[in-house]
Amino acid sequence: MSQVFGGENTMTYFPEYLKTYPNMNTASPLHLSVNRLDRGYHPHRHDFLEFSYVVEGSGSEIINGVRHSMVPGTFTFVLPYQIHEILTAPGSTLILYNCMFSMDMLMEPGGQDGLSGLINAANPLPAYAHFIGGEQDKMCALIEDMFREYNGDDRWRKTLLQVRLKEVLVRFDRWRRKERSGEGDVQCACKSSPSVWRIIQYIHRNYQEDLTLTELASLFAMSASRISEVIKQTTGQTFVHFLHDLRLRHACSLLVSTDMRVTEIAHEVGYGSYKTFSRMFRESKGIAPKDYRKLKLQA
Structure with a gap:
C-alpha cells in the first residue's frame, strides 16, 4: 500500500x-x-x-x-x-x-x-x-x-x-x-545529500546504544527537528519508529540464530528493560519473543 x-x-x-x-x-x-x-x-x-x-x-x-x-x-x-x-x-x-x-x-x-x-x-x-x-x-x-x-x-x-x-x-x-x-555528466538517482546518508548509516551502526535526536543533532551539526525531518523524508518513518524497527529486526535474527536468553537479546539490541522490549515486539510482530522463536525453529 x-x-x-x-x-x-x-x-x-x-x-x-x-x-x-x-x-x-x-x-x-x-x-x-x-x-x-x-x-x-x-x-x-x-x-x-x-x-x-x-x-x-x-x-x-x-x-x-x-x-x-x-x-x-x-x-x-x-x-x-x-x-x-x-x-x-x-x-x-x-x-x-x-x-x-x-x-x-x-x-x-x-x-x-x-x-x-x-x-x-x-x-x-x-x-x-x-x-x-x-x-x-x-x-x-x-x-x-x-x-x-x-x-x-x-x-x-x-x-x-x-x-x-x-x-x-x-x-x-x-x-x-x-x-x-x-x-561526462551522468544523472544520479541519489536525491538525498551525503549528510543524510551519514546520519542513516550512523543509526544503523549504533542503534544498540541509547540514541536520541539531541545526540544526533550534536554529532551532525543540525537541529533535532531538521534531523527528524530528513529521517522521515528518507525512510518514511519517524526517528523512534525507525530505531525500534532496526532493533527488532536484530532481535528476530538473534532469536532464530542463537541460544541467547530473551532477556539477554533485549539488552543486546538496545532495550534497557525486558518489559519495554516485549511490549514493542508484540506490537510489531503480534506475538511474544519466546513464541516467535518457537514458531521459527519449528518451521
Whole structure:
C-alpha cells in the first residue's frame, strides 16, 4: 500500500514498502535469485540493499525518477529507501539476477567501514553500469559462481558468499567510474545529500546504544527537528519508529540464530528493560519473543 506524508506545503509519496526478504533474520542476511519479468515490477522501496544483473531481454528502470535502460550486462545497485520500478520492453522478457542483502554484509570485522562508502559517497555516482565485452563475461561468470555457491551447502559457504558479494560490488564501482569518466555528466538517482546518508548509516551502526535526536543533532551539526525531518523524508518513518524497527529486526535474527536468553537479546539490541522490549515486539510482530522463536525453529 502506498503512503503519503507531508505538511502544509510539501507532500512526499511513498509506494509499497518491502520489509522482508528470505534469510533476512539469519546470520547471513543475503538472498540471491534468478527472476523472469514479463511485465516489469511496480514501484517500491525497502531498507535493505539490492543489486540486479540483466542476463537476457530489454527494458528500463526508474530509480528516484531517473531512468536508465536495461539490457544484457546492465548492473544496478539500489540503495535503501530509494523508490524504484522496472519496465519490461514490449514483447520482451527480462531475465535477471536479484540479490538482496543487509548493510552489515559490507562491514569489516572490528567495526571498520569496509565498503560502506558505496552508500554515502560525497560525490554521488550513477546507480547503474552497462558491462560490455570481456568485463561483461567476467561479471556474469562471477555472479553465476555466486549463485551456485548460494544454492550449495559446502564448507565456508557464508564466508565465500560475502567475499563474492564484495568482489561483485567492487567490480561494479570500478566500471561505473570508468564509464562516467568517458561520458561526462551522468544523472544520479541519489536525491538525498551525503549528510543524510551519514546520519542513516550512523543509526544503523549504533542503534544498540541509547540514541536520541539531541545526540544526533550534536554529532551532525543540525537541529533535532531538521534531523527528524530528513529521517522521515528518507525512510518514511519517524526517528523512534525507525530505531525500534532496526532493533527488532536484530532481535528476530538473534532469536532464530542463537541460544541467547530473551532477556539477554533485549539488552543486546538496545532495550534497557525486558518489559519495554516485549511490549514493542508484540506490537510489531503480534506475538511474544519466546513464541516467535518457537514458531521459527519449528518451521
